[in-house]
Amino acid sequence: MGADIVIIGAGFAGAATAFHLARLGRTDVLIIEREASAGVHSSGRNAAIIREHADDAAEQALLHAGANVLRRGELAAFDRRGLFIVGPGQDEAARYCPRASGRGTWHPDDGTIDVSGLLGRYLEGQRVLYGVTVLDWTHGAHGLTVRTTEGDVDCRLLVNAAGPWAGEVGKLPLTPYNRHLMVSTPMPWVDGRWPVIWDGYRHFYFRPESGGLLFSCCDETPGRPGVYEEDPKILDTLQQRIETLQPALGAIAIRTTWVGQRTFAPDRRFVIGFDPRDERVFHVAGLGGHGVTASYAIGLRAAEIITGKLDGRDDPFGAGRLF
Ligand SMILES: Cc1cc2nc3c(=O)[nH]c(=O)nc-3n(C[C@H](O)[C@H](O)[C@H](O)COP(=O)(O)OP(=O)(O)OC[C@H]3O[C@@H](n4cnc5c(N)ncnc54)[C@H](O)[C@@H]3O)c2cc1C
Structure with missing residues (x-):
């Protein structure tokens, strides 16, 4: 061969x-x-x-x-849903997603694929x-x-x-670094057309997924190739991030969690x-x-x-x- x-x-x-x-x-x-x-x-x-x-x-x-x-x-x-970066900038996140808080910049050409x-x-x-x-x-x-x-x-x-x-x-x-992603149960108040809300400085993002929301706390733990151990503490970290950064999202029930590896x-x-x-x-x-x-x-x-x-x-x- x-x-x-x-x-x-x-x-x-x-x-x-x-x-x-x-x-x-x-x-x-x-x-x-x-x-x-x-x-x-x-x-x-x-x-x-x-x-x-x-x-x-x-x-x-x-x-x-x-x-x-x-x-x-x-x-x-490609879904040109847009992406709002919470950080420098004077635009209001709530203009694009009524449950989002903070100021920053709007990037209309970003999205999901x-x-x-x-x-x-x-x-x-x-x-x-x-x-x-x-x-x-x-x-x-x-x-x-x-x-x-x-x-x-x-x-x-x-x-x-x-x-x-x-x-x-x-x-x-x-080095591969492990990162968790979490998807909530479906929630009637989520609009599937909402953009990605990205708080890069405070390590948090969310976007609509399957009737609920997909979340990341941007965690980064050195891992071994192909070993995807979930850390149950990630759910506490998520609730803390929501309470301090995006309180209007309220209490969220997570349906699915998985780990992926980003290699640097x-x-x-x-x-x-x-x-x-x-x-x-x-x-x-x-x-x-x-x-x-x-x-x-x-x-x-x-x-x-x-x-x-x-x-x-x-x-x-x-x-x-x-x-
Ligand atoms: C949680 C998370 C969120 C992310 N979000 C985004 C995002 O929103 N947008 C974005 O742009 N990127 C994102 N990324 C990054 C993106 O997913 C990766 O950069 C990309 O998938 C890496 O592709 P790859 O081909 O290098 O690796 P892989 O997809 O892992 O492919 C490598 C392949 O090599 C195979 N392989 C390994 N060793 C051997 C061998 N010895 N023999 C034969 N086959 C072998 C493996 O089985 C594997 O299929 C994210 C990553 C993670 C983990």
Whole structure:
């Protein structure tokens, strides 16, 4: 078995890279995914928010480029519900969501997206081996031999898009951090068209979901790849945040809680580039909390560097900065 390019992982990193490689004419690509389907890990455990705001200027540019494409709604259904950031600014949150408190700024072009539809779109027509785990690889005369749980695969280039495992797989200093999301029981007073209310400074956001509200307290605990232990104390933290930051929401009954992993490099910037120790390995990793919003632009940048359309040397996302 073989392919020109083997990609480890069918999350947004791997799928968007394969999507753009195909658009650039590179179709001899094989994605290897340890799970029985795509989107089991970070790409299926997120808040589905398209939010174009990063502290880092380089990352902001990719968020802008990626969000602009997704907003067209051609790849997956996009809901331009808007996003209100509580913080600097004089606008009133209650203008956009009658139960929200605080002042800040209104971002009408942000919103939410159908994440499984988007991931499915990137993977359309791709060759994916599901239920197969990449173990390691060795160098041969013409490229790499990738050892998997189902046998060896030969390739010219290996792309590490292993999400929370990307640090282990690619021997990179990446850390997965656990974050809880919680969804309330349906509540008749929730209007499904409300925007996302984001209090970035005080670590709290909410938006409508399934007739109720989805909440995050923006918690961040270092974790182990694929280990999703829920901390029951998160429910107390949520009630405290509601009482102090958004009291008009009142008492909330939580129906579902889950944990996802956001994986970061030490400087919290995406990692997109060839491995300086091994030119046959390319990383698309450390997508942190922006991997849905920036997916289109991240995949494009990765594919352009891989195919030589873009010079990856001195790139702000290059992996060389990690060593
Ligand atoms: C709680 C939470 C909320 C978030 N909210 C948002 C949001 O609102 N907006 C936004 O833009 N982003 C958000 N994100 C971030 C976004 O979800 C991630 O950045 C993105 O999904 C990362 O994609 P990935 O492909 O790197 O990782 P993953 O989706 O985890 O994909 C990696 C894949 O690699 C596979 N794999 C790993 N090791 C191997 C191996 N050895 N062999 C074969 N397969 C392997 C895994 O099974 C997995 O499917 C959120 C994340 C979390 C956790």
